[in-house]
Amino acid sequence: MGYYILTYLCLAVFITAVGRLMYRHLTIPVHLRWEIYPVQGEPADKVSYGGSYMEEMNWWEKKRKSSRVNEIFYMAPEILLMRGLWKENKRLWQMSFPLHLGLYLMLATFLLLSISSVSTLCGFAEDGGIMIVNGLSVATGWIGLIAGVIGSTGMLYKRLADRELRDYSTFADYFNIVFILIFFLCAFVAASTVDPLFNASRDYVLGLFSAGRAVPAYVPGRSLPGALTIILASLLTAYIPLTHLSHMFMKFFLYHRVKWDDTPNRPGSPIETAVKKNLEYRPTWKARHVDTDGKLSWREIASSAPKEMK
Amino acid sequence: MKKPLKPSDISKKSDCLCRIEEGELAPLPPPYEDFNQNIPTPLKAEKTGNIETSLDNTVAIGIPRPASKEEEEALIKQFLSGLQKLFEKENNWTFLQPLLLSLEHCARCQTCSEACPVFEMSGRQEIYRPIFRSEVLRRIYKKYIKPGGKLTAKFTGDIDLNWEAIARLAELSYRCTLCRRCASVCPIGVDNGLIAREIRKLFSQEMGIAPKELHDMGTIQHLKTGSSTGMTAAAAKDSVEFIQEEMKEITGYEVEIPWDVEGADILLIHNAGEILSWPENVGAFAIIFQAAGLSWTLSSETAGYDVVNYGIWYDDVQLSRVAVRHADIARRLKVKKIVIGECGHAHKALTVIADRLLTGDLNIPRESAMVTLENIVMSGKLKFDPQKNDFPVTLHDPCNVVRSMGIVEPQRRILKKLAPRFREMTPHGVDNYCCGGGSGFAIMSRYNFAEWRNLVSSRKKFLQILKAFENESPETPKYVCAPCSNCKGTIRDIIHYYRAEERSRLYYGGLVELTVNALAGMKKPIINFGDKPSWE
Numbered sequence: 105m106g107y108y109i110l111t112y113l114c115l116a117v118f119i120t121a122v123g124r125l126m127y128r129h130l131t132i133p134v135h136l137r138w139e140i141y142p143v144q145g146e147p148a149d150k151v152s153y154g155g156s157y158m159e160e161m162n163w164w165e166k167k168r169k170s171s172r173v174n175e176i177f178y179m180a181p182e183i184l185l186m187r188g189l190w191k192e193n194k195r196l197w198q199m200s201f202p203l204h205l206g207l208y209l210m211l212a213t214f215l216l217l218s219i220s221s222v223s224t225l226c227g228f229a230e231d232g233g234i235m236i237v238n239g240l241s242v243a244t245g246w247i248g249l250i251a252g253v254i255g256s257t258g259m260l261y262k263r264l265a266d267r268e269l270r271d272y273s274t275f276a277d278y279f280n281i282v283f284i285l286i287f288f289l290c291a292f293v294a295a296s297t298v299d300p301l302f303n304a305s306r307d308y309v310l311g312l313f314s315a316g317r318a319v320p321a322y323v324p325g326r327s328l329p330g331a332l333t334i335i336l337a338s339l340l341t342a343y344i345p346l347t348h349l350s351h352m353f354m355k356f357f358l359y360h361r362v363k364w365d366d367t368p369n370r371p372g373s374p375i376e377t378a379v380k381k382n383l384e385y386r387p388t389w390k391a392r393h394v395d396t397d398g399k400l401s402w403r404e405i406a407s408s409a410p411k412e413m414k
Numbered sequence: 415m416k417k418p419l420k421p422s423d424i425s426k427k428s429d430c431l432c433r434i435e436e437g438e439l440a441p442l443p444p445p446y447e448d449f450n451q452n453i454p455t456p457l458k459a460e461k462t463g464n465i466e467t468s469l470d471n472t473v474a475i476g477i478p479r480p481a482s483k484e485e486e487e488a489l490i491k492q493f494l495s496g497l498q499k500l501f502e503k504e505n506n507w508t509f510l511q512p513l514l515l516s517l518e519h520c521a522r523c524q525t526c527s528e529a530c531p532v533f534e535m536s537g538r539q540e541i542y543r544p545i546f547r548s549e550v551l552r553r554i555y556k557k558y559i560k561p562g563g564k565l566t567a568k569f570t571g572d573i574d575l576n577w578e579a580i581a582r583l584a585e586l587s588y589r590c591t592l593c594r595r596c597a598s599v600c601p602i603g604v605d606n607g608l609i610a611r612e613i614r615k616l617f618s619q620e621m622g623i624a625p626k627e628l629h630d631m632g633t634i635q636h637l638k639t640g641s642s643t644g645m646t647a648a649a650a651k652d653s654v655e656f657i658q659e660e661m662k663e664i665t666g667y668e669v670e671i672p673w674d675v676e677g678a679d680i681l682l683i684h685n686a687g688e689i690l691s692w693p694e695n696v697g698a699f700a701i702i703f704q705a706a707g708l709s710w711t712l713s714s715e716t717a718g719y720d721v722v723n724y725g726i727w728y729d730d731v732q733l734s735r736v737a738v739r740h741a742d743i744a745r746r747l748k749v750k751k752i753v754i755g756e757c758g759h760a761h762k763a764l765t766v767i768a769d770r771l772l773t774g775d776l777n778i779p780r781e782s783a784m785v786t787l788e789n790i791v792m793s794g795k796l797k798f799d800p801q802k803n804d805f806p807v808t809l810h811d812p813c814n815v816v817r818s819m820g821i822v823e824p825q826r827r828i829l830k831k832l833a834p835r836f837r838e839m840t841p842h843g844v845d846n847y848c849c850g851g852g853s854g855f856a857i858m859s860r861y862n863f864a865e866w867r868n869l870v871s872s873r874k875k876f877l878q879i880l881k882a883f884e885n886e887s888p889e890t891p892k893y894v895c896a897p898c899s900n901c902k903g904t905i906r907d908i909i910h911y912y913r914a915e916e917r918s919r920l921y922y923g924g925l926v927e928l929t930v931n932a933l934a935g936m937k938k939p940i941i942n943f944g945d946k947p948s949w950e
Contacts, residue, residue: 136509137770138512138605138767140818141817141818141820142820143820146820154817161789162751186601189525192601193523196524267418275568348519348521354515355519355603358515362515363603379771379773390495391618391620392622393634402734406738407735412638
C-alpha cells in the first residue's frame with residue numbers, strides 16, 4: 105500500500121503545484137502589450153508574413169478578425185514535434201525531441217492504461233475496444249521508453265560535451281536530466297525483464313483507481329525494477345511542476361498571454377476594466393523622478409511631472 | 415585563446431571582464447577590409463575618472479564607483495530592494511507576468527544566441543550572449559530574493575553579489591538593442607530582450623541610474639521643454655516655418671503647415687529629430703498630406719511636436735508620463751486620430767504599449783504614418799511617376815514597426831509601386847536585423863559608445879545593406895529607405911563611419927521622401943545624392 109500512497113501523494117503534489125502555477129498566472133494583473141509578430145491568432149493572410157490588424161486604415165472602426173484555428177494549427181506541431189526547435193536549432197532537436205516524445209508517450213501510456221483500468225472496473229475488460237487500447241498502450245509504452253532513453257542520454261551527453269550548454273547548466277539541470285534518464289532506464293529494464301506487455305503496469309494503474317482493492321491489482325515489489333519504476337515515476341510527476349521543466353505546459357502562457365496577446369484595449373472592454381484597476385496600484389519605487397512613498401497611484405503619477413522638473 | 419566566461423564571473427574582481435581584440439569582429443567585405451582590425455578605442459583612466467568601466471571598457475551609463483565599503487553595501491541593498499519590486503504587482507504590474515514567465519522557464523538551450531546580431535558580430539563575446547545577462551539576473555533573483563535561495567544556490571546556480579556584479583549588469587543591459595530577435599526564435603517563448611529592459615528599469619526606477627541621453631536629456635527634457643532635442647515650441651514653429659520656405663526652394667511646392675487646428679481629423683506627431691536633422695521628411699509629409707487634401711494639424715503644446723518616448727527603453731513611469739501627455743494633447747485638440755510619423759519606437763510606445771495605459775477619453779485612436787501613406791498612394795487621388803525613383807532602393811525594417819507591431823506590408827506596397835529598382839534585404843520583415851541603434855543606442859554617444867555601436871551593434875545592418883546592393887556598380891547612387899528617425903540616424907552614422915558614401919555611394923532617407931520624390935507635377939526632386947538631384 106505504501107507504493108500507492110506515494111503515488112497518490114505525488115499526484116496530489118503535481119495537481120497542487122500545477123494548480124498554483126495556473127492560478128498565479130490566471131489572476132496576475134493584465135500587463136502592457138509585448139507581442140511579437142507573427143501572431144498566430146491573426147487571419148491566415150496576415151500570419152503568412154507576420155502582419156497585424158494595425159496595417160489597416162482606421163482599424164478600430166472595424167470588427168477584429170482573429171483565428172483560433174490558426175493558433176491550433178501552429179501549436180499542435182509546436183508541442184508535439186517541437187517545430188520551433190527543429191527550425192532554429194536542429195542539432196539540439198535531435199536529442200530534445202526524443203526526450204520530449206518519450207515523456208509525452210509515457211503520459212499517453214498512463215492515460216491508455218487508465219482507460220483500460222476504468223473499463224475493467226466497469227466490467228468491460230474483455231471488450232474488443234479495450235483490447236485495442238491495451239495494444240496501443242504497449243506500442244506507446246515501448247516507443248516512449250526507447251525514445252526517452254535515447255533522448256535523455258543524448259541530452260545529458262550534449263549538456264556535458266557542448267561548452268555553450270555546459271557553462272550555463274546548473275546542478276539542477278544535470279539533476280533533472282539524470283533523474284529522467286534513471287526513470288527511463290528503470291522502466292525500460294522493468295519492461296524488458298518482467299513486464300513486456302505492460303500487464304503489471306496496467307494492474308498497478310487499476311490498483312490506483314481502486315486503492316489497491318480491485319483484482320487483479322498489482323502488488324508492488326514483485327520486482328526491483330518494477331518497484332523502482334513506480335517510485336521514480338511518482339516522484340518525477342511531483343517534481344516536474346516544481347522546476348523549469350514545467351515549461352512543457354507553461355508554454356501556453358508564454359505564447360497566448362505574452363507573445364501572441366495583441367488584444368486591443370477597446371472602450372468598455374474587460375481589458376479597459378483591468379487597466380483601470382492596475383492604474384490604482386500604488387508603487388513604492390525610490391528613484392527621485394518617481395519617489396512617492398506609496399502615496400500616489402500609477403494614474404496620478406502618470407499625470408504628474410517628475411521631481412526633477414519641480 | 416580566451417577562457418570563456420560564465421555568468422558567475424560577473425562578480426569577479428578585474429579591470430575588464432571582456433575585451434574585444436583586433437580581428438575578432440565579424441569580417442567586412444571589400445572595399446571595407448581596412449576596418450577589420452578596428453575595435454572600440456580603449457578608454458583612458460584620465461578620461462573616465464571614477465566611472466565604472468570594468469565590463470568591456472565601453473561605457474553607456476557612466477556609473478561612479480562607490481567611495482567606501484558602506485556606500486557599496488548601501489548600493490547592493492538598493493539593488494536588491496529594486497529587484498524585489500520587479501516581482502510585486504503594485505510596482506510592476508506592467509510587465510510582471512512576462513518577466514516571471516521568462517525568468518522561470520528558460521531551458522538554456524542557446525537557440526537565442528544564434529539570432530543575436532550583437533553576439534554574432536562581436537566575434538561571439540560571451541558577455542553579449544542574450545542568455546548571459548538573463549542568467550545573471552535569474553541567479554541573483556533565485557539566491558537573494560526567493561525564500562531559501564541562499565541554501566539552494568549551489569543547486570540552482572550560484573553567484574556572488576558585489577559592486578562589480580551590479581555595475582556590470584547595469585552596463586550589460588545596454589549592450590542589447592531590445593530588437594527581440596532572440597525572443598522570436600525561442601521555442602519556449604522566453605524573452606531575453608524583456609529581461610534586459612527589466613534590468614534597466616530596476617536601475618532607473620529604484621536607483622536613479624540611467625544613461626543621461628535617455629533620462630536627463632531624454633524624458634525629463636522632453637516633458638520639461640517639449641522635446642528631447644531641447645527644442646521649445648517657439649523654436650519648433652520657427653523651424654517648421656523655415657521648412658515651408660525650404661520646400662518651396664527645393665521642390666518648388668508651396669506648402670502650408672497647420673498648427674493647433676482644433677477638430678482636425680489627424681494630429682501628426684513627428685520625432686522632433688526630423689525637424690532638426692531631416693527637415694525634408696517633415697516637408698514631404700506636409701506636401702503629401704496637403705496634396706491628398708487631408709485634414710491635419712501639428713501641435714505646439716509641450717511634447718506635442720515630439721512623438722519620441724524614451725521611457726520605452728528604460729522606465730515604465732516615464733513611459734507612462736510621456737504617453738499620457740501625447741494622448742491628452744490629442745484629446746484637447748479633439749482630433750479623430752493621432753498619426754505617428756516615421757519613428758519606430760514611438761510607433762510601439764504610443765500604439766502598442768500605451769494601449770494598456772490609456773483609458774476613457776485618453777484612448778484616442780493611433781495609426782502608423784505608413785498606413786496613412788499607403789492609403790494616399792493607393793487611393794488613386796494623386797498621380798505618381800515611379801521613373802523618378804529610378805535608382806536602387808532597399809528597405810530597412812525598424813524592429814518596433816515590424817516585429818513588435820506587425821506593420822510589414824504597407825511600406826512594401828508603396829515601394830513596389832513607386833521604386834522600380836526596389837530590392838529586399840535578407841532577411842527582412844519580421845525576421846529583420848536591428849539597425850544597431852535600437853533601444854536608445856542611436857542617441858547615446860558618450861565616451862566610446864558610438865564607436866562600439868558602429869563597430870558592433872550596427873555591423874550586421876551594414877553587411878545587410880552592402881549585400882542588398884552587391885550587384886550594383888560602386889558609382890551608382892543607392893538609397894537605403896529607413897522609415898524611422900533613430901534607424902535613420904544610425905544608418906547615417908554607419909555611412910559616415912565606414913565612409914560608405916565615398917566607397918559605395920550609399921545614401922539614406924525616409925519613405926515619405928521617396929513618395930514625394932515620385933509625385934507627378936513636382937518641379938524639382940526632394941531627394942538629392944550629395945549635391946546631385948535624383949532626377950532632372
